[in-house]
Amino acid sequence: MVVNLIKCLICNEEIKNNSICNQCDNSNLAVFEKNKILYKGKKYNRRTWYLFLTSYTKIGKEEIIAKHTRENISYAYLYDIFIGNSQKYTFLGLLLPSIVFFVIAWINIIVGSIILNNNDFIVDGSVYNMKYFFYFLGVLYFLFFVITFYLWAIKKQKCYLAKVRGQTRYVHITKEKYCVIIKTFETLKNKDE
Numbered sequence: 001m002v003v004n005l006i007k008c009l010i011c012n013e014e015i016k017n018n019s020i021c022n023q024c025d026n027s028n029l030a031v032f033e034k035n036k037i038l039y040k041g042k043k044y045n046r047r048t049w050y051l052f053l054t055s056y057t058k059i060g061k062e063e064i065i066a067k068h069t070r071e072n073i074s075y076a077y078l079y080d081i082f083i084g085n086s087q088k089y090t091f092l093g094l095l096l097p098s099i100v101f102f103v104i105a106w107i108n109i110i111v112g113s114i115i116l117n118n119n120d121f122i123v124d125g126s127v128y129n130m131k132y133f134f135y136f137l138g139v140l141y142f143l144f145f146v147i148t149f150y151l152w153a154i155k156k157q158k159c160y161l162a163k164v165r166g167q168t169r170y171v172h173i174t175k176e177k178y179c180v181i182i183k184t185f186e187t188l189k190n191k192d193e
């Protein structure tokens with residue numbers, strides 16, 4: 001397996017040609033391979049790595065401090081993980097669904113208008129019922145699109161993956177809450193150095 005990077009997570013520094021960190025003597029180094037991460041005898045993929053290192057930040061500062069203390073990982077690295085997590089899952093949890101809803105809405109509206117123009121499509125029931133059924137679905141999905149797009153583009157909502165009461169969840173947070181978390185990380189990072 002090709003090792004891409006070895007890192008001391010306490011110092012947030014790359015380690016070269018060594019099995020121990022020169023700065024802090026830490027030997028629990030994180031080994032980043034192409035698709036997985038080895039740390040303290042456990043294997044992680046990107047998703048489980050995010051889950052392992054992202055605190056459920058609803059409580060805020062205390063929870064981030066607890067994670068830092070318990071795992072002995074630099075605030076700077078936890079911060080990078082939080083940023084990566086929220087970028088990836090804001091796309092998967094908000095932008096992508098909004099695009100999918102938009103496409104499904106148009107498919108239904110187009111199918112509805114094709115049915116109106118081609119009476120051959122009817123198996124049973126009336127052409128109007130079928131047409132309005134597809135139009136109804138089209139409008140419904142268009143509404144889903146408007147809501148998710150509004151949350152992403154106007155409200156600037158964010159989303160990240162975290163374990164909440166033992167369950168893996170997409171946690172949606174407001175722009176304000178996101179800014180508070182970012183600011184908290186910035187202050188903690190400065191104390192760290």
Ligand SMILES: [Zn+2]
Binds near residue numbers: 009011022024
């Ligand atoms: Zn170190």
